[in-house]
Amino acid sequence: MTYRDVERYYEELRRNAVAKRDYYRALAERLPDFIALEQEEKAALMALYRAEYEGLSSADGLRQTAKQKTAAKNAALAAAGINPDDLTLHYACEKCKDTGFVDTKPCTCYSDARKKILLERGVTADFPSFASHTAKKEAALDKFHHSIQNFSGIFPETQVKTLVFSGNCGTGKTFLMQAFCKEIEAKGFSVCYHTALELNQLFLDYHTTKNGLRADIMDRLLLSDLLAIDDLGTEPILKNVTVEYLLSVISTRALRKKHTVITTNLGGGEVLSRYGERLFSRLVDKASARWLLFRDIPDLRLEPPAK
Numbered sequence: 001m002t003y004r005d006v007e008r009y010y011e012e013l014r015r016n017a018v019a020k021r022d023y024y025r026a027l028a029e030r031l032p033d034f035i036a037l038e039q040e041e042k043a044a045l046m047a048l049y050r051a052e053y054e055g056l057s058s059a060d061g062l063r064q065t066a067k068q069k070t071a072a073k074n075a076a077l078a079a080a081g082i083n084p085d086d087l088t089l090h091y092a093c094e095k096c097k098d099t100g101f102v103d104t105k106p107c108t109c110y111s112d113a114r115k116k117i118l119l120e121r122g123v124t125a126d127f128p129s130f131a132s133h134t135a136k137k138e139a140a141l142d143k144f145h146h147s148i149q150n151f152s153g154i155f156p157e158t159q160v161k162t163l164v165f166s167g168n169c170g171t172g173k174t175f176l177m178q179a180f181c182k183e184i185e186a187k188g189f190s191v192c193y194h195t196a197l198e199l200n201q202l203f204l205d206y207h208t209t210k211n212g213l214r215a216d217i218m219d220r221l222l223l224s225d226l227l228a229i230d231d232l233g234t235e236p237i238l239k240n241v242t243v244e245y246l247l248s249v250i251s252t253r254a255l256r257k258k259h260t261v262i263t264t265n266l267g268g269g270e271v272l273s274r275y276g277e278r279l280f281s282r283l284v285d286k287a288s289a290r291w292l293l294f295r296d297i298p299d300l301r302l303e304p305p306a307k
């Protein structure tokens with residue numbers, strides 16, 4: 001892992017925070033009265049600040065007016081199904097605003113970020129192979145290691161097309177998924193690998209792009225022999241984007257008998273409540289999907305995967 005990987009990780013977080021804010025801002029601006037309501041709110045706040053600054057007795061009344069204007073604006077947003085809070089920028093770490101640093105010193109989120117990059121997604125270009133398991137990891141992952149290796153052996157002629165590796169951080173699920181991807185690629189099949197954050201950004205690009213890039217984005221996601229999605233559940237849910245495109249990509253791939261593999265810290269119930277019934281039923285379809293539950297495996301995070 002290089003410093004550039006850490007930088008890229010934080011860039012991705014910031015890009016997602018800004019993209020989410022901009023997306024909802026654009027949705028709000030399309031409402032017929034939002035701009036006017038917002039201007040009224042701004043004017044009321046300006047009048048209030050001036051009155052407070054000058055110590056005028058009218059401040060109390062103006063405070064009430066400003067509150068009403070904000071409430072009117074928020075009501076218009078809520079009526080359109082937009083959470084007013086989504087119009088402001090929210091970083092994953094408010095302390096460092098997703099830069100990793102507070103005044104030149106590493107933020108408290110920095111070492112977690114490094115660990116996450118190193119162990120959960122850091123080897124994108126050079127995935128571990130099944131053979132690189134240490135003895136400890138081998139024993140811990142035994143249960144799944146062999147079934148995934150067998151699965152790779154008969155790929156793509158498997159009945160099951162969708163695999164979900166569900167469990168806590170550090171249980172080796174990303175390691176196993178990357179080794180699986182590597183094996184499939186070595187057999188000459190195309191593999192498209194994305195973190196859920198990256199995938200969400202691609203969906204947003206697709207949703208907001210008008211030019212020829214659009215088709216390229218979807219083609220890559222739909223045509224690859226294997227689509228791997230790492231860390232599903234860590235991405236912000238964007239209205240009309242995240243769940244809709246995820247459902248569309250996963251359903252289309254299932255219909256075309258294409259393989260998809262997903263890792264997630266979420267359990268089944270959490271997937272259901274976060275992504276809804278339709279996506280959930282795709283992922284638990286008895287004929288075509290399997291879940292591997294990593295919850296019984298000890299935390300392996302202290303031991304980086306050997307190359």
Ligand SMILES: [Zn+2]
Binds near residue numbers: 093095
């Ligand atoms: Zn931080």
